[in-house]
Amino acid sequence: MKKLNKYSRRDILKTSASTASVFALSTGFPTILKAENNIKIGVPTILSGRVAQLGISVSNALNMAVDNFNKSGGLDGRNIELIIRDSRAKPDEAARVCRNFINSDKVDAIINAEASGASFAVQEVIRESGTLCLHTVSETTSLTADPSIRTWNAFRFSRQGIHDAVGSAEYAAKLVKEKGLKKWMSIGPDYAYGRDSTKTFFDMLQKFAPGVEIVGQGWPKLFQPDYTEVITQIVREKPDAIYSCLWGGDLVSFVNQAILYDTFKNSELFAINLADYTTMSAIKNLPKGLHSATRYVAAWPNTQDNRDYDKAYTDLYGDHPTNWSWETSIAIDYLINALKETGSTDNKKLAEALKGKTRKSFMGVGEGNSVTIRNNDQTLVDYSIGWGTTIPNDPFVKDIQSVDWNTIKELEKEWLINKGWL
Amino acid sequence: MNLLKKDNFQRDVFLGLLVWFMLIIFYYILPDPGIHDIIQKVFILGLFAMSLNILIGYLGLIAFGHAAFFASGAYTLGLFLQSDFVLNLAGFSIPVAIVLAVLVSSILATLIGVICIRLKDIYFSFLTLAFQMLIYSIILALVNITGGDQGLMGGFPKPPFLGIDLGKPFDFYAFTIFISIITIVLLRQLIESPFGYGLRMIRDNSERPAALGFNNQKHKLIAFIIAGSIAGLAGSLQALLDVGAYPEWAFWSKSAEPLFMILLGGMHSFLGPLMGALIFEILNDFVTANTRYYGLVLGLVILCFVLGLKKGLLDWLLIKLNRK
Numbered sequence A: 001m002k003k004l005n006k007y008s009r010r011d012i013l014k015t016s017a018s019t020a021s022v023f024a025l026s027t028g029f030p031t032i033l034k035a036e037n038n039i040k041i042g043v044p045t046i047l048s049g050r051v052a053q054l055g056i057s058v059s060n061a062l063n064m065a066v067d068n069f070n071k072s073g074g075l076d077g078r079n080i081e082l083i084i085r086d087s088r089a090k091p092d093e094a095a096r097v098c099r100n101f102i103n104s105d106k107v108d109a110i111i112n113a114e115a116s117g118a119s120f121a122v123q124e125v126i127r128e129s130g131t132l133c134l135h136t137v138s139e140t141t142s143l144t145a146d147p148s149i150r151t152w153n154a155f156r157f158s159r160q161g162i163h164d165a166v167g168s169a170e171y172a173a174k175l176v177k178e179k180g181l182k183k184w185m186s187i188g189p190d191y192a193y194g195r196d197s198t199k200t201f202f203d204m205l206q207k208f209a210p211g212v213e214i215v216g217q218g219w220p221k222l223f224q225p226d227y228t229e230v231i232t233q234i235v236r237e238k239p240d241a242i243y244s245c246l247w248g249g250d251l252v253s254f255v256n257q258a259i260l261y262d263t264f265k266n267s268e269l270f271a272i273n274l275a276d277y278t279t280m281s282a283i284k285n286l287p288k289g290l291h292s293a294t295r296y297v298a299a300w301p302n303t304q305d306n307r308d309y310d311k312a313y314t315d316l317y318g319d320h321p322t323n324w325s326w327e328t329s330i331a332i333d334y335l336i337n338a339l340k341e342t343g344s345t346d347n348k349k350l351a352e353a354l355k356g357k358t359r360k361s362f363m364g365v366g367e368g369n370s371v372t373i374r375n376n377d378q379t380l381v382d383y384s385i386g387w388g389t390t391i392p393n394d395p396f397v398k399d400i401q402s403v404d405w406n407t408i409k410e411l412e413k414e415w416l417i418n419k420g421w422l
Numbered sequence B: 001m002n003l004l005k006k007d008n009f010q011r012d013v014f015l016g017l018l019v020w021f022m023l024i025i026f027y028y029i030l031p032d033p034g035i036h037d038i039i040q041k042v043f044i045l046g047l048f049a050m051s052l053n054i055l056i057g058y059l060g061l062i063a064f065g066h067a068a069f070f071a072s073g074a075y076t077l078g079l080f081l082q083s084d085f086v087l088n089l090a091g092f093s094i095p096v097a098i099v100l101a102v103l104v105s106s107i108l109a110t111l112i113g114v115i116c117i118r119l120k121d122i123y124f125s126f127l128t129l130a131f132q133m134l135i136y137s138i139i140l141a142l143v144n145i146t147g148g149d150q151g152l153m154g155g156f157p158k159p160p161f162l163g164i165d166l167g168k169p170f171d172f173y174a175f176t177i178f179i180s181i182i183t184i185v186l187l188r189q190l191i192e193s194p195f196g197y198g199l200r201m202i203r204d205n206s207e208r209p210a211a212l213g214f215n216n217q218k219h220k221l222i223a224f225i226i227a228g229s230i231a232g233l234a235g236s237l238q239a240l241l242d243v244g245a246y247p248e249w250a251f252w253s254k255s256a257e258p259l260f261m262i263l264l265g266g267m268h269s270f271l272g273p274l275m276g277a278l279i280f281e282i283l284n285d286f287v288t289a290n291t292r293y294y295g296l297v298l299g300l301v302i303l304c305f306v307l308g309l310k311k312g313l314l315d316w317l318l319i320k321l322n323r324k
Helices: A008-028 A053-069 A091-105 A116-127 A161-177 A192-208 A228-237 A248-260 A277-282 A306-316 A323-342 A347-354 A403-419 B011-027 B035-060 B065-083 B085-114 B122-143 B170-190 B194-204 B205-211 B216-242 B252-265 B272-290 B294-309 B315-322
Strands: A040-047 A080-086 A109-112 A133-135 A154-156 A183-187 A214-220 A241-244 A270-274 A289-295 A359-362 A372-373 A387-392 A397-402
Touching: A008 A403, A040 A091, A053 A289, A053 A306, A053 A323, A053 B205, A080 A091, A080 B011, A091 A109, A091 A116, A091 A372, A091 B272, A109 A116, A109 A323, A116 A154, A116 A241, A116 B216, A133 A323, A161 A192, A161 A241, A161 A289, A161 A387, A192 A241, A192 A277, A192 A397, A192 A403, A192 B272, A214 A228, A214 A323, A214 B035, A228 A248, A248 A270, A248 A277, A270 A277, A270 A387, A270 B205, A277 B294, A289 A323, A289 A397, A289 B216, A306 A323, A323 A347, A387 B272, B011 B035, B011 B170, B035 B194, B035 B216, B035 B252, B035 B272, B035 B294, B065 B122, B065 B216, B085 B216, B122 B252, B170 B194, B194 B205, B194 B216, B205 B216, B205 B272, B252 B272, B252 B294, B272 B294, B272 B315, B294 B315
Parallel strands: A040 A080, A040 A109, A109 A133, A133 A154, A183 A214, A183 A241, A241 A270, A270 A289
Antiparallel strands: A289 A387, A359 A372, A387 A397
């Protein structure tokens, strides 16, 4: 059949494809150098899917600090250029993105804002390349505690599972004694973090309050939408308290569904990851009296510096910072300071400048409100960990009690020795 | 020698070595490690996709669980190189690890294949998927061995062998491409052999070869094992590149990747999946560097191929060339 139109649909498709290819080749591929003079920082993170909030809040924190640094003249006129890319939470993709940063973009440092699985992949890439890497999200203790995984050029600026476990158990033990919370249940996501966090919490709780009994444990799949099975188990067992390390949308779904069964009238919830604005604001009618660690709230630490940080961030982005924001903010602050101190992007010099360094911080509870990158395992300590109870409105958490870092360090040491890591 | 003959082994070896040699020259002409990284991954993922295409393109069986073999190859290599055997074998560790990875994947493919090839169509597809998810769950459950959901941690050594140090970028680049090309040449021989044509006969009309005395089940099983073994080889090379192995490599979404590559490159031309891997990797590099809407862009591109070309790119090109 003779074509009536001069151009067929197929011709149009072919032309579009060719134009797209030329455009692609001229603009993006390969991802090679753009501005030679800038200090380049590669940031592999998660910007898509259910935890895209992670990458967004990390990017916000970085942009806030870097804009200020660049506006103030940078490092002898050299600006910081952030290259932020999505790994889609896939470890091999995180490794590829990281290799690209190092090989093609020639970055001076990596700020790794990946979740745990992909962080271990990034760790192997930077171990081989010797590129300076600041981890700002992974809370898995072994990343920096296990000597076989540790490397000279990697520093952790995120909170750590073992620190939270000790803090949580110390707080919970006080209530065990005050209220007689003997019967416990747990609900945690069915993967390494969930199981490790739950086990470490109960190990520590037994130390502080011997005689506590675990009457049931629920292990829903990560990102599971329905928690009825575990909730009915809770209703049946009637525990005095529930420990949960669910996080994000999973925790929101669990709390929303548990409210329907009046679960928290008989059992007190200790949810380690609840007190973060994105989580609390997503819960319909946040109940009074749920216990949580302060992931990030403007009310804790109760200092002007922290309130100023929250205000600066909220003014810029129209949303509160998250736990991931403060961790990243501290990391970029340390890196900028190391750049200024050494006047160089030499990774060895920067690593030396970071090691053992104590700096004043809005999240610091060390001497003079400081945090420290510990010398031996290159990990952040003396950051604020508080536990309190929820209220439905701002400031969302009240009666916050500070966790004692001396106890954390003492029990962490004991735990590391038991693991054979010290 | 008849150069036009499809199964001309010498010609294929010559062409393979020529391509390898040209890519070595390319390495020096364009010393951008980012591009070298893409080329390496194209060959690794190309092997993975070509292995799946033995089942899809030549046998007409759509396997949804092919990543199980990719992951088994990766974990076998990683676990072996993390073990104390490395101390004893030293220089032979990596060749032995690769051979073991292929062997373990082939054994796994035999066990799974014996059950799966009894079924066809959607039942075959979903049974392969079920086995893959079983492997995935085992990887997650054996935390002390596999590292669970965090993957093999702590890296592993890459002891030099026969003067090849895979810790050096050039050596790794040349080695990966060499192994891939050799495998592709051997696979070509297989596909153009009577065995390969037997697979096509089963695909087109399974009753006819059976009537001619063919043992269809045996043919299918051998094809399944070969496909699994090559996927295991690809997985072992990927593990060497990333110095680790991750449970995501055994997840169902990983099995979708070679399917996309076959769709993009073409399932009816031998090198179609390799071209698909090239398109896939370039897209991956370009899209992740410029936008966060990876799924949207990949979906649109596949839509263009499916609706516009109605076939993979190499299939389309070959048809165009043959017409001329």
